Amino acid sequence: MTLFLDHQQRLNLIALYGAQRGTVSEMRQFWTVQDRLTLSAAEEEAIGYQVIAENGMEIPRWDAGRKLAPRSFEFSEAEAQRLKKLIDEWPHFQTGGDRRWLANLLEQLETQPTPNGQPALR
Numbered sequence: 235m236t237l238f239l240d241h242q243q244r245l246n247l248i249a250l251y252g253a254q255r256g257t258v259s260e261m262r263q264f265w266t267v268q269d270r271l272t273l274s275a276a277e278e279e280a281i282g283y284q285v286i287a288e289n290g291m292e293i294p295r296w297d298a299g300r301k302l303a304p305r306s307f308e309f310s311e312a313e314a315q316r317l318k319k320l321i322d323e324w325p326h327f328q329t330g331g332d333r334r335w336l337a338n339l340l341e342q343l344e345t346q347p348t349p350n351g352q353p354a355l356r
Contacts, residue, residue, distance in 0.1 A: 235308070235309045235310075235311065235313075235314040236306050236307070236308055236309075237306070237307050237309060237314075237339070237342050237343075238304040238305070238306050238307075238342065239271070239304055239305060239307055239339070240301070240302060240303070240304045240305075240335075241273060241277060241281055241296070241301075241302040242334065242335045243304075243335045243338070243339055244271040244272075244273065245273070245294060245296075246332075246335050246336075247267075247271055247317075247339075248268050248271050248272065249294075250320060250321070250324060251264040251265075251267055251268050251320070252264075252268065254320065263313075263316070267309075267313060267317075270307060271307065277302055278296075280300060280302060281296040281297055281300045281301075281302060282296050282297035282300060283295070283296040284296070314343070317343070318343055321336075321339075321340070321343070
């Protein structure tokens, strides 16, 4: 499955995968996807990306006025199903801020064929 992801989608998916708990095997699978989505040094510079330490936590920030064009990323069927599951089960999305990056991603995931070749139901 090919997904076209901009920097905001990539950074938020890295964070979503990073918030998961699971077995060592599951963590390794999550790390593989996180590593693939990581921004290059040039991409970080282009959006003014930085990590700020606040109250013992690392908080990523970037200049919202700067944009990177979406890039294509290949996900295996298993990775795509796992991603759909993570999104479906995450209880902390917020209507305002998450809609900007999540709506397009959901549309891409929902229009991809299922294992039986039929488009996913909405």
